[in-house]
Amino acid sequence: MAENQRIVLAARPQGMPDESHLKLESAPMPEPADGQVLLRTIYLSLDPYMRGRMSAAKSYAQSVEVGSVMEGGTVCEVVESHSPDWQAGDLALAHTGWQAYAAVNPKGLKRLNPDDAPISTAVGVLGMPGFTAYVGMVEHGRPQKGETVVVSAASGAVGQVVGQLAQHWGCRAVGVAGGPDKCRFVTESMGFDACVDHRSPTFEQDLAAACPNGVDIYWENVGGKVQAAVLPLLNEFARIPVCGLIAHYNETGAPDGPDKLSGFMRHILTKRLTVRGFIQFDHADRRGEFFKTVAPLVKSGELKYRNDVVQGLENAVSAFQGLLTGKNFGKLLVQVGDDPTQ
Template sequence: MSAVTSTRVVLAARPHGEPTTDNFRIETAQVPSPADGQLLLRTVYLSLDPYMRGRMSAAESYAEPVEVGDTMVGATVSQVVESRSPRIEPGAYVLAYSGWQSHALVDGNAVRVLDPDRAPLSTAVGVLGMPGFTAYSGLLKIGRPQPGETVVVAAASGPVGSAVGQIARIRGARAVGIAGGPDKCAFVRDELGFDAAIDHRAPDFAEQLKAAVPDGIDVYFENVGGAVTAAVLPLLNLYARIPVCGLVSQYNAASMPEGPDRLPGFMGLVLTKSLTIRGFIQSEFVQAMYADFERDATRWIGEGSLKYREDVVDGLENAPTAFLGMLHGKNFGKLVVRVGPERA
């Protein structure tokens, strides 16, 4: 097969503070035929996730940054165009980590084959993929909700937060979601079945949250940080658990926040309320929990107790704008870019 032309989105420059479209550049490049053991992939769906903002920075983190000039990273659902792997046939669909590009060469051992008849292909980067597993592992391993307890989750209409609240309900806990705007709150409450949903943009947000948790908060699943966390902290119960999944409100900060140092007060709260706070990256739980997650999540979706919503954007060229909007909460559900048709 002759070389394939791939369109890709590269990191043009590292952002200082809030990123803009100038931090991205669209290029084309030739992708050669695969060598032994490799696959040539055609991207169908690209997942856009908040962690990608951290990969644009050179600051020390849990993963290596994207280098300037390199393709932006990301999980994809792709179809195999050409295979030199003995275990994967052309035409198969795979979950890969091939990034923001229309075509890619990958190692055949680095992908997971998907069954398109089992579930919609896009769910492999959503409710049945990394976001769903993040919710499952962080809540059950760190949050450990018990029947009758109260679980609060920020960004509750998003792919992680929506799953956290529903899994909490499945485990017999109360679920209180925090979301941005009346439409998202109505979705969280009326469609996902949370016990309450609070709009963090409301002027009396802190008072509404307090009223929604009359018995306090036993588990706070942290996705946001900032003002939302400040409203949650006084409501935490003795022995409350806080899985720290993300801090999206702080990702674009270019300097320390103004005002007094709140760390001593926070540490005093950790001590007096015997809080458990643990940051995590979902990959650390994959070996121990992923098989259970796939079994449980597939069953819950079939039963209707785990619902999901996707926000699909068409065209790889629209990925930068969609990503920037996500950092401001403009997406409604799991943000996915449809790069190409499911069937070539």
């Protein structure tokens, strides 16, 4: 009997997750029931939010249960259909998690046409990361022509889109990334106006020099020392869309050092800042607007993107560890199976 490779949450991690928490195992091949389809995973999306799903702590979404397949967005091919609306060979955006095959009700699937865009973009620039960038800027960044936008994790899946959209709307885009290679990628490939290396011993001075007119929008992906360096540069009435805090996801206790909350609150008060946390699905009603705006920019080449593709489900855990430590360049994907469009 054919088997299905999958990665399950075997235990809840304290700190960095590893193979003892995310266990690769073989299971019987799922069999689709009447009305269902059997999907073969082509691409699995790896995203920072997944770290939170491994925890039992209360959050904006339900935790993955121990023993269950780790969740995640996927691009799949239909290999067997018991639904009149789908046939073998159809391509779909799904949410089948860290596994090679899944039998699902097709109601939640989105049909993909490779003639419109490469199918990998459905979990990248034209998927959740791209939509997060768009809706976070439109709803909470509220960019105005001539403003300065600082983007942390600028070489990542969300950050690379935020900066390019900021420029599209007439802003100056300053990225923050780890290492000279990533900074060159952000400026030379993604076209940001500047990028500052947060690993540099002169990071704070470099960031200030890159933002001579202060900062009007700070896109928060990271927290930590990047946030600390940006705060003094914020202009009055600046906006901070809080998308992620990846520097803190593996923390197991309170951070070392003095409590800086009162200083942060003082900045909010005296500069009249707007700090807004958001989750992309809060704005699902704007997905049509997002596609109408961003898809043509991708197709024309004005909005660029980069995928970082890791081969094989067996390498998903190490790839995810790399994501949490900033090793990826662009949108991180695991190619689980052959891509029939290539």
